[in-house]
Amino acid sequence: MKVNEQNVISQLKKRNPKALDYIVDQYGGLIYSIVSKTLLEFKGSGRVEECINDVLLAIWDNIYKFNKTNSFKSWIAAISKYKAIDYRRRLIRELHNEDLMTLDNPSEIGKEDLTSNPVLEKETRAELIQLLSNLNQEDQEIFIRRYFEEESTGEIAAHVGMNRAAVNNRLSRGRKKLKSIVFGEVNK
Missing domain, CATH: 1.10.10.10 (Winged helix-like DNA-binding domain superfamily/Winged helix DNA-binding domain)
Known part of the structure; x- marks a missing residue:
């Protein structure tokens, strides 16, 4: 069955993998834009792509929670934003927990303080x-x-x-x- 804007939600609920492909095709740019903007400091580290995968998984796992009173695009944008914010917080926390003694150049400490x-x-x-x-x-x-x-x-x-x-x-x-x-x- 061909997935389109009218049936994407029902196809996601039926666990049709083509529906996820449709999400990537139709909303991938939106998701990437939101995630990469929020994780700007982490671009090139693979973290943006990792977060995008988690956004897609969250859409897949939580499609039953979608409320049709909201627009589907807004729902995807909200998931993207809050998943990226969670990632950013976790990554910053990880950076702050690094042992400063393992840094190659201690004089560089503070130059990349993300907070x-x-x-x-x-x-x-x-x-x-x-x-x-x-x-x-x-x-x-x-x-x-x-x-x-x-x-x-x-x-x-x-x-x-x-x-x-x-x-x-x-x-x-x-x-x-x-x-x-x-x-x-x-x-x-």
């Missing part, structure tokens, strides 16, 4: 803040304080006038809501 790229940090922060706009104002404040300003739940609770359990509940519900937006799951 100091203000353009990429500003872009990632702006995209995450845009995603947070799906939460109510109070939950946005809690998320920003917890994940951007890295305040403890105790500090947040004192500031917003709640107990720690209430703050943790709001964080948990907010993460579920954001996950449902990103991955197209239906709210339960």
Whole structure:
């Protein structure tokens, strides 16, 4: 059966490998663009291609979570972006965990600090803040304080006038809501 825009979702659900080929043909440029932009520092290392493969696997594995109220292209873009962000965080963490004594030239330490790229940090922060706009104002404040300003739940609770359990509940519900937006799951 020929895979096209009208049947690609149903063919993915039927596990037709040609549907994945169609995704690569139709959306490969979009996926590559998003992933390579997010992993700019890692171009040429094979990490971009590895992440793209993981994006395709995520599409394949999570097609049942696609919500038809969103556009398929937007769903693919969201998976690409958040998979690339996860990769970037993991790769940066790996770089920071390297033993500095194994570097060939210790005088080079700091010249390639990936976390100091203000353009990429500003872009990632702006995209995450845009995603947070799906939460109510109070939950946005809690998320920003917890994940951007890295305040403890105790500090947040004192500031917003709640107990720690209430703050943790709001964080948990907010993460579920954001996950449902990103991955197209239906709210339960």
